[in-house]
Amino acid sequence: MEFELIKKDSKTKARAGLMKLKHGVVETPIFMPVGTRATVKTMTPDELKDLGAQIILSNTYHLHLRPGEDIVQKAGGLHKFMNWDKPILTDSGGFQVFSLGEMRKITEEGVEFRSHIDGLKLFISPEKSIEIQTKLGSDIMMAFDECAPYPASREYIINSMHRTTRWLQRCKEAWTDRENQNLFGIIQGGLYKDLRKEHAKEICSIDLPGYAVGGLSVGEPVELMNEVLDYVTDYMPENKPRYNMGVGTPLYLFESVERGIDMADCVLPTRISRNGTLMTSHGRLVIKNAKYKEDFTKPDPECDCYTCRHYSRAYLRHLFNVDEILAYRLATIHNLTFLLKMMKNIRESILGDYFLEYKHEFYKKYGYLK
């Protein structure tokens, strides 16, 4: 892949770039909506494009279980299967497998686990993860790593991160379609400064198209994430994309970008949509609240998404109240539009060299500053 750095902010590490992938050019910094099971929940690909999505993330673990990577491959790959012709990033399956807790066992070879669906015993190794992702045909494949729990002991992290490095070497060897697919390595190291530095050096010494920071946004306060990013990104090559995994609130996105991050993903905007929470220019709005019963104004007065153009808060509240599917659709359209527009504005602010001013203005309005 070609990654073109277009502009660096003069006051922070924020940067704007272009990531040229087989299925299209992605403007960074970018937020990637999550399409776990070959669909971004409630949305068609056309709607996603209309609201500005340039790249989506899909989950290897879920697709491995259902429908299985062989079916996706026979369909002509994930893009064709799900009718999305823009770039796709697939995770390695590691995060989901490690989240299974007692249901999985880690060895040097890989991870043995039981399917959360039928309890069947399964095994994913670095080679297996790359094999699945190769069959899925994603534009960006993530290396199979261990996302250590938070908090975790120093000893645990040391063992885990070195194994992650060895696994990355094996992923790289298993990586076959180097022309169309791009492998990213993942930096771990918990919240230990020296370990993060050590691991960043280790991972970035392996030549790859891009690198990610893993194990953040797993429950720690934003200050700790910021601290890790502050020193980790310095060890990541400037001419390659940097991806902070699992980040999706405006706060975490602004802070990540400020520290030199180019890519992020999270289920948050789509998940809270289905609970009736809207991100608006004036902060979060819980649409089910009784006070919106007769509120015939737009959900977000400053938004021009399909939902805000056509519906009132009272109507959205009614739909959530009676549990109608259209409620989840309309909220998802709004929240994804909101977040993708925010990322676009962030990019503009970097290009125009007013990133911190935009951040301050956004934080003030959103309610982050008291």
Place this chain on the structure above:
Amino acid sequence: MEFELIKKDSKTKARAGLMKLKHGVVETPIFMPVGTRATVKTMTPDELKDLGAQIILSNTYHLHLRPGEDIVQKAGGLHKFMNWDKPILTDSGGFQVFSLGEMRKITEEGVEFRSHIDGLKLFISPEKSIEIQTKLGSDIMMAFDECAPYPASREYIINSMHRTTRWLQRCKEAWTDRENQNLFGIIQGGLYKDLRKEHAKEICSIDLPGYAVGGLSVGEPVELMNEVLDYVTDYMPENKPRYNMGVGTPLYLFESVERGIDMADCVLPTRISRNGTLMTSHGRLVIKNAKYKEDFTKPDPECDCYTCRHYSRAYLRHLFNVDEILAYRLATIHNLTFLLKMMKNIRESILGDYFLEYKHEFYKKYGYLK
């Protein structure tokens, strides 16, 4: 309203017309998708228009309970509330109230019942039903009637149908906005030939913009429905629209149109969509079946709806298998497109005077003829 009869089939009672309502002209015969709670399940109004919907039905009982007709009225009426600017027909609430069985009590004044949501005691009379429908602002309001159970004794039907006539008189008196809203009377009479005739005469002697046949398609075989329609439509004025309530399979629609029916509605096409059943040009297809696991062909080879243009059976099966909302959307798009296109074809066949030929061809392909 103005109802223009354009063409009568030379071999049957089938007819094609135009129904001119405040929110638009409806081409008859027409199928009306059901939007029970101010939304046709899973669909946006734009999608409904794209797939050919000209008029939808919404339910007075459900809207009375949530969000309540006063909120809809304050929103500017149902059209504005739900962002649908084409015609809407509202039922009277009677059918749902009578379906409550033990939870309701009928008197001459009206029906006392308990809300299926919170058990609160409520009361709907003919006047109340019209008051609610007036606040909703629908183009066509249905009279408050009793849809008698099937089967029911002769004595029960006699009492019930005469009360329905008296209630219709009260509905007519309560009907205020005669310029924008149209009141339809409903013919009952169970499956008793003489009672149906008697009630048809009784109802149609009251001057109204249109008339409906109620109490059919409630579990009886199609032959019995046909028999009732055969003699009832002869007593309904030719220059006014005739509506057969609750009919939505291709079979019942063809048979109704053949007997001079202009309008029909049913939850069937949207409901079976959410169970994974597709109506296709070659009959019903249960998409969850294992045999579609690796079937990468179009859901319906002869359909050009959004779903059939972009997705395979294997993908749809996967979405249903993992219970994704997009599954229900894509199936709904297909089934409504299928049924509305069938109605459009039926209309064309009447205009071209080849209705029976089209019916035969459709039945053969769909699997109705063995």
